[in-house]
């Protein structure tokens with residue numbers, strides 16, 4: 001279960017894994033990429049990012065992959081966690097072999113320890129892996145969530161690609177929100193979770209304030225859990241802001257643990 005203190009800080013996961021080093025810009029939402037900023041701060045990231053921009057080198061992160069594999073094959077039951085997978089696992093430069101292994105290990109972690117995985121991508125066109133045993137098993141668990149980032153309506157097609165290509169649990173992250181995102185009733189019916197948040201950091205771009213109401217209430221009307229992670233309130237950046245008299249801290253992956261409140 002994700003501790004309350006983490007949720008109050010806008011964190012909807014317990015722990016994270018960076019299974020690939022590096023990434024590359026896909027769209028406007030990548031402009032102030034947090035992962036690129038992190039990589040350019042530390043010597044280990046020099047090869048992958050400079051001045052907060054990716055160099056274009058993308059490689060498997062063997063250390064993190066080993067950690068996941070070790071957990072997957074552990075015969076000792078470990079405390080279940082909600083894992084967030086950083087960078088874009090569906091990046092073209094990551095080999096099928098690695099992806100196949102990751103899905104298999106996630107499946108085993110789920111079965112053995114009850115782990116949940118959140119895999120967020122801006123490249124849903126690369127999710128489709130027909131006939132892959134690992135994908136079918138991972139999707140069947142209903143504990144491996146694949147999500148798409150949609151920073152504005154221009155990228156709404158990612159939701160349809162997600163629905164088409166991933167048969168398991170699905171979520172949409174409207175973060176960084178650079179423009180209002182309206183989901184159709186068919187899209188909402190297929191989704192298990194929506195996360196909304198403005199951009200953070202020193203160079204953050206302002207969110208479309210007028211449209212927050214519509215974005216939150218379209219989900220509420222359709223019964224899709226909403227997590228309002230961060231927004232600008234009275235000119236200030238606020239984590240988990242109160243909106244319409246409450247915090248929007250619904251997380252479907254906490255339902256079974258009794259934390260979810262409608």
Ligand code: SF4
Nearest residue numbers: 023024030033087088
């Ligand atoms: S896809 Fe994600 S990790 Fe990759 S550049 Fe864009 S924001 Fe950064």
